[in-house]
Amino acid sequence: MPPAEPSAAFDLLYFAAVDWGHTWQRPQQLASRLARRGRLVYVEPPGLRSARPADVPRLLRRLRPAASTPATEGVSLCRSLVVPFRGSALVTRLNGRLLRRAAEQALERAGLREPGVWVGVPSPEVVEAVRGLRGRPLVYDCLDRFALFHPDGRAIDQAETEIAARADLVLATSHVLFERMCALNPRTLLVPNGVDVGHFATAQGAAPAPADLAGVAHPILGYVGEIADWFDVELAEALARNPRWSLVLIGPLRSKRARRLLARPNVRLLGPRPYADLPRYLSRFDVCLLPFTLSALTAAVSPVKLYEYLASGRPVVSTPLPEVQPFRHVVTVATAADFPAAVEAALEAADDADARERRLCVARENTWDQRVETIVRALA
Numbered sequence: 001m002p003p004a005e006p007s008a009a010f011d012l013l014y015f016a017a018v019d020w021g022h023t024w025q026r027p028q029q030l031a032s033r034l035a036r037r038g039r040l041v042y043v044e045p046p047g048l049r050s051a052r053p054a055d056v057p058r059l060l061r062r063l064r065p066a067a068s069t070p071a072t073e074g075v076s077l078c079r080s081l082v083v084p085f086r087g088s089a090l091v092t093r094l095n096g097r098l099l100r101r102a103a104e105q106a107l108e109r110a111g112l113r114e115p116g117v118w119v120g121v122p123s124p125e126v127v128e129a130v131r132g133l134r135g136r137p138l139v140y141d142c143l144d145r146f147a148l149f150h151p152d153g154r155a156i157d158q159a160e161t162e163i164a165a166r167a168d169l170v171l172a173t174s175h176v177l178f179e180r181m182c183a184l185n186p187r188t189l190l191v192p193n194g195v196d197v198g199h200f201a202t203a204q205g206a207a208p209a210p211a212d213l214a215g216v217a218h219p220i221l222g223y224v225g226e227i228a229d230w231f232d233v234e235l236a237e238a239l240a241r242n243p244r245w246s247l248v249l250i251g252p253l254r255s256k257r258a259r260r261l262l263a264r265p266n267v268r269l270l271g272p273r274p275y276a277d278l279p280r281y282l283s284r285f286d287v288c289l290l291p292f293t294l295s296a297l298t299a300a301v302s303p304v305k306l307y308e309y310l311a312s313g314r315p316v317v318s319t320p321l322p323e324v325q326p327f328r329h330v331v332t333v334a335t336a337a338d339f340p341a342a343v344e345a346a347l348e349a350a351d352d353a354d355a356r357e358r359r360l361c362v363a364r365e366n367t368w369d370q371r372v373e374t375i376v377r378a379l380a
Contacts, residue, residue: 035074096128122160222285
């Protein structure tokens with residue numbers, strides 16, 4: 001379906017959950033498509049915690065003019081300088097006002113007068129900023145159980161409750177979040193994550209292997225995503241004990257324990273790779289993995305990687321996450337104890353052309369373009 005003509009009805013002030021230059025995911029995917037229907041100011045987030053030494057490079061990037069960072073057509077970037085310390089009500093109010101002022105200046109530069117307001121992160125600073133933007137349609141996009149990621153979860157929950165209750169429309173990425181948001185606002189819509197099928201379908205081609213996979217023996221078990229608390233390190237280690245398998249993990253390594261337990265010759269910890277290059281890596285995977293632990297946090301997750309894996313056509317083996325269960329006809333779901341055997345079975349069936357087509361069919365039914373059509377109809 002061709003993009004609709006730009007309309008002021010879809011101009012948006014978009015308070016995003018991640019920086020524009022961060023790993024390409026739901027916020028950028030939705031924003032870039034919504035911008036085809038109007039104009040959009042993308043406000044990079046102030047963060048949900050106090051700054052740490054590792055955050056210095058990101059804070060320094062904030063000093064660069066947003067106009068110097070390339071963005072998709074129709075998207076203007078807004079960077080705000082806020083006090084990088086959290087916890088004080090006074091600092092929250094100050095940061096909220098600084099954020100609102102930066103957003104208003106960005107709107108003025110972009111020529112947007114009365115845009116809708118999109119909130120993708122329930123930080124107390126963002127909620128403070130939005131309080132001063134009355135009289136505009138408000139959308140809250142509930143991506144995760146944000147409070148479970150941070151020590152100050154109570155303040156984040158309070159901010160989320162306020163913004164969800166005020167919203168004209170609430171979006172939820174998973175059934176768990178949908179039920180939670182419905183209790184706060186009946187105008188809640190289930191909109192899971194999706195995939196750019198055209199981008200990941202190139203994994204089926206004959207592109208040259210990435211240089212950092214040179215010499216990695218097949219079969220390759222691959223994972224793309226953060227290696228953090230929700231990543232089952234023990235399960236990954238159990239897979240790595242099989243010397244016939246190579247384990248390739250792509251994404252930020254947030255776990256020292258993972259680095260220690262996965263220090264094996266048949267494991268490659270590659271770190272983050274550009275979104276543009278991910279299909280080339282997936283083209284070398286024999287099986288794609290979703291080895292998440294089962295917790296309140298992962299119960300609420302709609303795994304972006306599930307859809308991207310399916311769009312690559314590769315077999316997928318996952319732990320029994322709630323949002324994966326509806327895809328059991330195209331995904332092998334196994335407990336940690338049964339996971340190695342499930343991987344073995346997936347490898348044996350890796351050349352099944354009919355199974356590959358079923359995976360691709362499911363991916364085509366869950367595109368980002370379809371998600372945006374759903375949202376636009378609800379906004380209308």
